[in-house]
Amino acid sequence: MPTQVIQAQPSTNAFSGFIQFWKDVKAVAQPYWYPNDSGDRAFSDVIRSWGMLFLLVLLIIALVSANLFNSFITRYLLDIIIEEKNPSKFSDTLVLFGLALVLVTLLSGFSKLLRKKIALDWYQWLNNKILSKYLNSRAYYKINFQSNIDNPDQRLSQEIEPIASNALSLSANLLEKILEMAGFLIILWSISQSVALILVTYTVIGNLIAVFLTQELNKINREELEAKADYTYCLTHLRTHAESVAFFRGEKQESNIIDRRFSNLIKNAKRKIDWEKNNEIFNRGYQAVIQIFPYIVFGPLQIKGEIDFGEISQASICCYFFANALGDLINEFGNSGRFSSYVERLSEFSDALKSVTKQPENVSTIKTVEENHLAFESVTLQTPNYEQVIVENLSLSVQPGEGLLIVGPSGRGKSSLLRAIAGLWNAGTGRLVRPPLEEVLFLPQRPYIILGTLREQLLYPNTNRQITDAELKDFLQQVNLQNLLSRVDGFDTEVPWENILSVGEQQRLAFARLLVTRPSFTILDEATSALDLKNEGSLYQQLQETKTTFISVGHRESLFDYHQWVLELSQDSSWQLVTVQDYRNKNTSITKTTGNTQLKIDSFLKDKFQTKLENSIGEGLSHKEMNALTSYSLSTIRSKASKGESITTNDGFIYRYNKDPKVLKWVMD
Structure with a gap:
């Protein structure tokens, strides 16, 4: 029997699911980044991709370093303004601070540009590879019969690009945020170890709450996609069957269907608005506590002269960037569920294409x-x-x-x-x-x-x-x-x-x-x-x-x-x-015999046809009368009449259609 490709079901074992996820990632990524087959990619293209990736890593490291350096410049600048009050140092430090900000801006812009460029190249290659497999050996046709893969067109058009872009986003953000968290935590640790420990604890708890809220958002988003799909489909269905609806005068019923699906869409949108309101309140409060926390701890110390104001400012900056970095990192992992689904579906699709083009074993073929x-x-x-x-x-x-x-x-x-x-x-x-x-x-x-x-x-x-x-x-x-x-x-x-x-x-x-x-x-x-x-x-x-x-x-x-x-x-x-x-x-x-029963011709018509046979040269026969005397259908008789072809009746008489407007009858040839 031909191989049947069955869509993978979600694993109940978290560890086995994680292993399967990385197998799928390897199947999708390895041919691009580390091809084993000579036909996968040219060596020069592989070197170019790795070179761009290495450059991206350098840019991310430089960007994080620049942000860390800026925290020290900010601290030094505030000390000059408040304590030293030295105009010369202030001018020099301000210029340095401005150059550092320009550097951060350029590094951020170039790193994002390079990230998108790498993702675009990967997407282009991956799309061409899957599309080639789809069109090869008529897999696009066979997959409809030998597997239960749903919506192959959607998988090609909508689910390949997110794999490349999400993979680069997840990897780059993972590197950037871990470096930021490590760097700012080290700076904060150098100022106050107790503050660093409290910050880590608070941030982890806050982000766990954020993850819980994000799960609710994922559910809302999934229902939103379904509601939008249903609404779009009913509009497309109306356009496709516009003539039938017009014949039935079904505008009222169609309007009810559209209104019902649109109401579901609005209901889901209201749920999302309510969630966003609550989430925004939580995020604002969460960020506000982190921003005010260093002042609560270090403010009294600065008033007593035990700490510089610049250190308070630097600690505040470190807390802010650390919290944001950890928050972004957790959001990336939260969004990785969608990335995982894309990878799983593409790997499944690729395996199905390979399966349907493979010659089945132990079966007979023509x-x-x-x-x-x-x-x-x-x-x-x-x-x-x-x-x-x-x-x-x-x-x-x-x-x-x-x-x-x-x-x-x-x-x-x-x-x-x-x-x-x-x-x-x-x-x-x-x-x-x-x-x-x-x-x-x-x-x-x-x-x-x-x-x-x-x-x-x-x-x-x-x-x-x-x-x-x-x-x-x-x-x-x-x-x-x-x-x-x-x-x-x-x-x-x-x-x-x-x-x-x-x-x-x-x-x-x-x-x-x-x-x-x-x-x-x-x-x-x-x-x-x-x-x-x-x-x-x-x-x-x-x-x-x-x-x-x-x-x-x-x-x-x-x-x-x-x-x-x-x-x-x-x-x-x-x-x-x-x-x-x-x-x-x-x-x-x-037609003439059904079993042993002779088909009967209406006696009136039979007498009439007999008369026509005797006088056909003068009067002729109609199409319907010829139909009763032959095995031809009315449509064939009309066709032969239009072509001027002759017809032989079941009794052996030959007739030809007279196209004279005064006759327009079948007459004996």
Whole structure:
């Protein structure tokens, strides 16, 4: 059985969860910072990244050192002002203090710039690596069948960048704040050991309370994200189904749904406002106590002349920076929960991509051989999970220039055979012979409309092909889209095509792409289901003129006119390959006979038709009357009438449609 990738559940063991977290971090970070495989990164790029990281460490050390140095300058400056009152020393110290502040500003700015630059480079590399794995070996397609990874597009677009930025932020802040705490605590210890111990105790207790408050914030934020997502989704849902809502006149009900979800959003926003109020009061009080604490302790000593005012100021600065550093550090660890989730999900996603592209062991697969024709040789096709047989022991060959129509009940695997030809499904046994996929063009029922210009739409997937505007206009004319250019500003304008083109127009645009590409082989999965018979006939006739070998999936009887063979799939995984004429004759027999009961024709119509048969040259038959005398559907009869084709009735009479406005009847040929 194929490997199933199951999303990891949160561990109940804190230690094992911590070990798994670091394994995930290693899986994400190692290929960038310490690649083992030669193909991961160029050596010069690795050296450049480490050089930038080393420079960032130096900048952080210099920044912390400058802040520590500033505390001494502040102390010295206050002593000069209050005690020495020396104008010369004051001027020199003030200049030095100003230069130190400029240095701190520059170091802070450059360290943040370098941090963002490193994070951006890492994000760019990581995104390209994951995206390459996503697109490699059609993993983007297989992951929908062989794993239960949710929202791969969101993981790519929204969950890679935070890993790089949060990792750099966490690491840099960890280094900076630990150095700050150590430096300022040493200075404070040199002034008063008891004050240093009291400060550490107070700060730890205060920040533990802050962590508790942060947990409540995380819950509020999570609910806020869910409320915003629900509100956004209901608006998107309304836009997507705008026409259906308009038909139902469901504006009132939609308004109720939107109001209900918006109310949840407002309710959560009010909770967050209340929390922020309480948190702000706590933070302000917490910081105020730390700032006033040195004055309470050292103020009486300074009044008695036992300590300088500069020392009081320096102690206050040390307390302030120490408390802020520890607070920032604890906040970083509090936010690391989100970082951990991102890392876990990306590691899980990467493992899933690797799993779905790995050839499963101990299972049978269909062998694919590339040759310049298409054939199934004793092929038994199964679903990717090997739980259901779609078709059993299929053997057929499609000759060059011929057309094969695949029919059968809904859900019996008609489209699955096309997936096997494309190499998307290979579970089963047997041998599939097909041309290189570069020579095959697939036209699904819902055409793939790319995000691009009209020129790129027509040239896809070979958008580098050089074709003049005049030739492209001719292709649009051939598929009855000659008016499309009047709706856009030329071939090189990019517009939301899926919004401005109907499904029928999209199918005709796909046929234009076929005419431009002129592939040797074409696969059509109900590619004309949204077209009228006239457009369908015109497109299939042009397809036949290209001399391409084509396979179609469809239910319309009109499609029989353009194919030579019919492959019928049955409910029990059996199949039969017959000519179009034999298939029609079989269906005629089934239509005329149900078991041993002869289908009855209304006696009135029968007499009327008999009269028409005797006098058809003069009077002719209507479409409905011809329908009763043949095995053709009304739509096929109308199609043949528009093309001027003849029809042979079940009794052997040949009729042709007279298009004279005074006649407009089927008359005997």
